[in-house]
Amino acid sequence: MTKNAPQMAVIHLGQAFKNFFAGSAEYPTFKKKGRHDRFTLTNDQFAIKGRKVHIPKLGWVRMDEMVRFVGKVLGGTISRIADRWFLSVTVEIPDPPVVRRENQAVVGVDLGVSAWATLSTGEKIIGPKAYAATLKKLRQLYKRFSRQMEAAKVRAGLEPGQPIPKGMHIPWSQNMRKTQRRIARLHARIANIRANALHQLTTYLVNRFDVIAIEDLNVAGMLKNHKLARAIANRGFGEFRRQLEYKAAQRGKTVVVVSRWYPSSKTCSSCGYKVPKMPLAVREWTCPECHTHHDRDINAAINLRQVAESSVRGSSPVSA
Ligand SMILES: [Zn+2]
Known part of the structure; x- marks a missing residue:
């Protein structure tokens, strides 16, 4: 194989x-x-x-x-x-030979936007500074382009803010083309910075741990989110998993992919209590059952680690 x-x-x-x-x-x-x-x-x-x-x-x-x-x-x-x-x-x-060692180092990894990855050890991995700066620049260029488009609509005889009628063609100015080329270049640059940072992260994980648990994120579904930073981070999730899986395969390490339906954020990693709701804005919470205070992402990562630990031993909510 x-x-x-x-x-x-x-x-x-x-x-x-x-x-x-x-x-x-x-x-x-x-x-x-x-x-x-x-x-x-x-x-x-x-x-x-x-x-x-x-x-x-x-x-x-x-x-x-x-x-x-x-x-x-x-x-x-x-x-x-x-x-x-x-x-x-x-x-x-x-395919490397499957090695099952005693006391394997297991880690859970929760992927996010502000922190790219939170490990069950409590470590938070932040993206490179150049990445944040480039994203900011991209946001400015999108704003510039929409201003240029508004001006082009007015030149074509539309009222400011009026939607473009079906079938109407708005001629692009030289400046609009220029902005669009810069946006395309910046997207390529962002993809490059992200791929390099992801290589560092995935190499670090496979070198340090034997079993790495990640969530099976619904990337296609999440891409519907219109927030730019989130949308771009999501494109990185698929790349993260791809890199992690081939590097783990090269080194004989195991990647455990936990089902996206497993409530890693809503479950207390100390006592197993499941809260009914956990809005994205909640970054810290206290378990009503055992009163443990949780960082949202570290708690989720610990839950992923625990799922991986039980999957290495037997059955658990793990997807293919
Ligand atoms: Zn609890």
């Missing part, structure tokens, strides 16, 4: 690549899909050496970071997001 794990790195293709795309559409498996250029390479078409990748017709190209993998390279994809190019390599990882 093996697992395929995609690995990503930013690559610097520069002018040579732009010319290549401008002049040729005959690349074997090249597909142009609107703003997303991508093509795939089989494992005999490219080679990786340290921070460089060899691509047919282009030669050696520099990467932002080393591709992290252990295993056999199956193939690769080169794709463009905004103005950045990415190399994604698919690697075959053999």
Whole structure:
């Protein structure tokens, strides 16, 4: 049994690549899909050496970071997001032998927005400063764009604040296009900062613990939330789980995914009492049964750890 794990790195293709795309559409498996250029390479078409990748017709190209993998390279994809190019390599990882040790270090991890992760040990992991600053900048650009759109609507003969009638086309100004390009670039930058921070976090977890319990978050459902920070954090949850699972597989560690229906926030980790409601705004609470005072996130993380501990021993509310 093996697992395929995609690995990503930013690559610097520069002018040579732009010319290549401008002049040729005959690349074997090249597909142009609107703003997303991508093509795939089989494992005999490219080679990786340290921070460089060899691509047919282009030669050696520099990467932002080393591709992290252990295993056999199956193939690769080169794709463009905004103005950045990415190399994604698919690697075959053999399943490690299952090792059951006594006294395994078990941790529960509660994912959030202000603290990216709260561990059952009480540690809170905050995202990098650059991430918060970039998010702030993104929010400003969205505001700028909506101001520019309002002005464009007025130019097109609409009242300020009036919704665009169905079928009406509002011509975009040069400045609107410019703002939109900056928004796309910033999204790519945010994704990059987040992926790097998540690599640090997931490496830390698999190095330190043997069993890591996380919640099976309903990412698709949560994406409906319109708050920007929340929406962007949610995109990180899927990436967090993907990284954690392949790194755990490489090191023979276990990831326990707890069902999203398990009430980790509402249950007292000291006595098991379940409160009927726990609104998101409540950050601390006292158990009415045993009077233990809880930090909301640490309590949830401890509950996840306890579920994992019982799942390692026997049955519990764990999803596949
Ligand atoms: Zn209690």
